[in-house]
Amino acid sequence: MESAVRETPSTSTGAPMLMRAGIVLFAVGMLAVLAVFVMFAAGLEELPVWLSVAAGVVTPLGLGLGLVSLIREHRRR
Template identity: 55%
Template sequence: MNDVANTRQNKPWLMRLGIGVFAFGVLAVLVVFILFAAGLRDLPLWLSLVAGVATPLGIVLGFIALVREHRKR
């Protein structure tokens, strides 16, 4: 159990940020799909932008964190 806590604390801040941004983007994508399935057609522009930008941005931040961590070792 202690190893799990140490692993969680040792994640680089950029990786945690990337995971958070990606999760926020996926949540926005799910909201867009649910609202579209409910019959709403004129969704707010900001919601579509968050869904379209946050998800790939989170992936890019996570990838950068992986590369940085690999170069450290």
């Protein structure tokens, strides 16, 4: 008896690589934002530049990569 459900090949497991990269970059950026807040609350005024750059650039970059991956996946279907 044939099934009415269309089977899709299981070549892709999980999220695409672009989505995974976006998630990792966003998580790293959020950790940097949290570190900036904690260091500022502790009274440190001279924060490292690389930490501020990570908080300000890596977080939106990860969000953008995730959105691009989501749009590409949706258009493929």
